[in-house]
Amino acid sequence: MEKVSLIALDLDGTLLDDSKEIPPENIRALEEARDSGILVAISSGRMIPRILPVEERLGLDCIILAYNGGKVVGPKSEGRPLISERPLPADIAEIFIRFSQEGDYLLNFYKDDVLYSEDSPNRRRFMDIYSTRTGAEYNIEDLTGRIGQEPTKLILLADPAERDRLHDHFSAELGDRAYITKSDPEYLEIMAPGVSKGTALEALGNHYGFSVENVLAVGDAENDNPMLETAGIGVVVANGTAASKAVADHVTERTNNEAAVAEAVRRFALK
Template identity: 30%
Template sequence: MSIKLVAIDIDGTLVNNNREITPEVFDAVQKAKAAGVKIVIATGRPLLGVTPILASLNLLDEGDYLITYNGALVQATASGEAFIDEPLTYDDYLDIEMESRRIGTPLHSITRSAVYTHNRDISKYSVNEAYITGLPLKYRSAEEMKKHEIIKMMYIDEPEKLDETIKKLPQRFLDNYTIVKSTPFYLEILNKNASKGLAVKHLADKLGIAYEETMAIGDEENDRSMLEAVANPVVMANGNPELKKIAKYITKSNEKSGVAHAINEWVLN
């Protein structure tokens, strides 16, 4: 059975180490789209933060979709309309914020339109997140966050300190939320029903695409759920060795246009 949906991570996967889309990757994506394959970017970023990438790949047409916020939103790229929306509640916010204070780890919160911090001493990691996503960074008190729809929250700290934070999280906390370490200094906390894997499943169901017709390509632990959710998991040569254990295919590295190799070998052949 042919592949009809390919979900693709960005950093370490779609782009090379200079965050560029190589001509080989561009050509492979265009051929797949012309053949009727749904190419779906799956990212922790918001739509605004990946629009330049979508535009460069011609993925802003009617019928193109995007998984954002690590699966909390699935959106039509042309309109931004979300048909899967799994935000956090304000009670979740208070719970996550209280745990942040108990452990002593900074955090910020992200909506569709901004990055919010209640820290008067603003972390460099909050500044970095605003830069990467293209969202404004704003200060708001915990009380003021009640009126905002929070898509995800992030514990942020130096890598070794964040590792200690993870060890201190109670089991109750791990059970109540989807928790993803997206970089060495970001621990993302989402609605329990939000993950790249669940988003891929829901999107395939919406489009009438069978499990056997799904593929995902990734490189790191935050891609695990979507790799486990598809029939054809592909891990980059530069990917996490633990992920390679669940791969059906190992493709070339991101520096050698591994996404193009995967599409040409296992989608278009």
């Protein structure tokens, strides 16, 4: 087994428990990893402003892989250098803007680390879900004015069964023109082709000079799968989805509520 140079951690459902807190044992294990010279990266579908408060609570100087790999920045100690960024093409964004307007769907439009959306009673229900989970603040506007722009990422929100239907529909319609994946039960996430948590790991390896074989990645859901498959050691927490467990090298005995990250770090990085 290769020596671990970097630990890449998903947030929701992985590092964070169901109350959106970090189990203290996770913090202790990651501090030990840092003290042994291992880099720590937070790898999330969240926007950067909603990742930084978690980093602060963690108390570590982390590399940030945001927007499912759509934007990667270095740690605070290095001045947060931009390592990679690949926005979604404007023509794909327009398809989802018009679809959301016609069907009264909530569409999260991320541009320059700001979240934009349109409002309606139906959309408000999903805004409440998303804001409660992430702490994100919405800027309400007519997204027609965003047509022609390239967002960092989009999220289309719908009830889980409808989300799954939309995933299959748009995956078939757009093919390799976009990367479409599922994360939380209501989220359909849309990124530029070639963008994923896996390609973000490759960009990090090129930047810092290590092989992806030296990465321990820990996640729980399908948007983590490219990262789990790219990393030398891909670990899914016990509460993870069946689809993610199918591609993982290992599954923890513990859930995210039981400090599963600490189990993975101590088992595979601290030996």
